[in-house]
Amino acid sequence: MVSIVAASFTKFGKRDDDLLSLASQSADPLVQKYREDVDFFIVSNSYSGEYNGISGLNNLLTTRFSMDDVPSMRVDNTSGSGGSAVLVAKSLIESGMARNILITGVEKMTGGNGKNSTSIIASLLHNEERISGISLPSLGGFLAKLYMEEFNASRESLAMVAVKNHLNGSKNPYAQFQKPVTLEEVMNSKIIADPLRIFEFCPVSDGSASILVTSDENAPSFSSKIAKIIGCASASSTSSLSARNPMTTINAVKNASLKAFRNAGAKPSQMDFAELHDMSTILEIVESEDAGFFKKGEGWKALVEHKTDLKGEFPINTSGGLNSKGHPIGASGVAQAGEVFLQLTGMAGQRQVENANFGFSMSMAGFGNSSTAFVYQVI
Amino acid sequence: MEFLVKRDFCPSCYSQDIEDSNFNNGSVIHSVKLIATPAGFPDEYYLIMARHSKIVFFCRSPISLNKGTEIVVRDDGDGPVCSPST
Numbered sequence: 001m002v003s004i005v006a007a008s009f010t011k012f013g014k015r016d017d018d019l020l021s022l023a024s025q026s027a028d029p030l031v032q033k034y035r036e037d038v039d040f041f042i043v044s045n046s047y048s049g050e051y052n053g054i055s056g057l058n059n060l061l062t063t064r065f066s067m068d069d070v071p072s073m074r075v076d077n078t079s080g081s082g083g084s085a086v087l088v089a090k091s092l093i094e095s096g097m098a099r100n101i102l103i104t105g106v107e108k109m110t111g112g113n114g115k116n117s118t119s120i121i122a123s124l125l126h127n128e129e130r131i132s133g134i135s136l137p138s139l140g141g142f143l144a145k146l147y148m149e150e151f152n153a154s155r156e157s158l159a160m161v162a163v164k165n166h167l168n169g170s171k172n173p174y175a176q177f178q179k180p181v182t183l184e185e186v187m188n189s190k191i192i193a194d195p196l197r198i199f200e201f202c203p204v205s206d207g208s209a210s211i212l213v214t215s216d217e218n219a220p221s222f223s224s225k226i227a228k229i230i231g232c233a234s235a236s237s238t239s240s241l242s243a244r245n246p247m248t249t250i251n252a253v254k255n256a257s258l259k260a261f262r263n264a265g266a267k268p269s270q271m272d273f274a275e276l277h278d279m280s281t282i283l284e285i286v287e288s289e290d291a292g293f294f295k296k297g298e299g300w301k302a303l304v305e306h307k308t309d310l311k312g313e314f315p316i317n318t319s320g321g322l323n324s325k326g327h328p329i330g331a332s333g334v335a336q337a338g339e340v341f342l343q344l345t346g347m348a349g350q351r352q353v354e355n356a357n358f359g360f361s362m363s364m365a366g367f368g369n370s371s372t373a374f375v376y377q378v379i
Numbered sequence: 380m381e382f383l384v385k386r387d388f389c390p391s392c393y394s395q396d397i398e399d400s401n402f403n404n405g406s407v408i409h410s411v412k413l414i415a416t417p418a419g420f421p422d423e424y425y426l427i428m429a430r431h432s433k434i435v436f437f438c439r440s441p442i443s444l445n446k447g448t449e450i451v452v453r454d455d456g457d458g459p460v461c462s463p464s465t
Binding site for chain 1: 382383384385390409411412413414415416417418419420421422424426428434435436437438439457458459
């Protein structure tokens, strides 16, 4: 088993810094302190080619960090890159191939044309679906309509995810959006993919997050505050939306969560909080059900009953989620792990969950093409 | 078994004996108005999720289409576009 012993973040948002500088900003504090110990570097990044004209990012960064001799790799699993990077790091350590791994998730996506950005992200879809003019936000719109129809969910409950997450984001110094929004503001904001409005989608963002991962045996030598990964699993589903049945269940989330909990010897009911992949508000609701925290079709009620608020029974997305924190694609899954680390080690400041002993994170690729789930425990 | 996206093996029986077929009609499941659209497509349109036999597919429409509307599909050079069949 492995543990997270340190985390570092940049503020997510529209940044002037270039891709390598963004990565440096979160990695350098860890490099400065732990350079002698790091024996492997993983960068989680999906679109350095498409957005930045850069390839071989891992080696560019090890040179930037003056860790020239440290072996490295880049992990790309689209928006699930971060989770996949942590999974790879865990596997390398447990196999004995490495001892202390620095993981940096980074993406530089802003500054370009919105339609081009929509196309780049939609490139993970099959051509037979992409030629219809489909986009990831449109899939959120369809899922919202299907979900509300099937489970009689109120429209407002979806918007309440955005209200909750923007409030949480306002307490997170790293979040892109740090201003709360009201339900009225969300419901009256610009439609992007109806019925979903602009506040109900994650923004296009720049940013990076870095964590240091080591074996359980090594962890105490780094820090007295540790978040141990006690369970981890990855699962896939068809990337063809048209082949999913039922469409209101994300099988990759369901299966990854089941396996992760089994791997951990734990249950969803034991978790004190979760970081989920809320690219759109409806995804947080569906994932909260498919990960096992609420019965199918009842996740929306948890919003209405304020169960998933920061001070609720089961806080979800204390960081502000992708919705408010932002979604620099390669950074998100690493930032989720970093948020869990902060919560479990009592370093989450104004958004601290009281008595947090167990945490959960779900890093998802595409629209549920694959998912990596993690169960953590504070040591 | 029927499926929309190209596969090398049938996902059910793993046979490689796969036939291509075309279709040009369906029935609307849902309609979503899109404002943030990909490059190469109009700035605004309705994206239609529809069903033909056991296949779910997507097409563009300039107007919203109600659930259950029977549609015909054609290619406008940029991709599938649908309209009510009556």
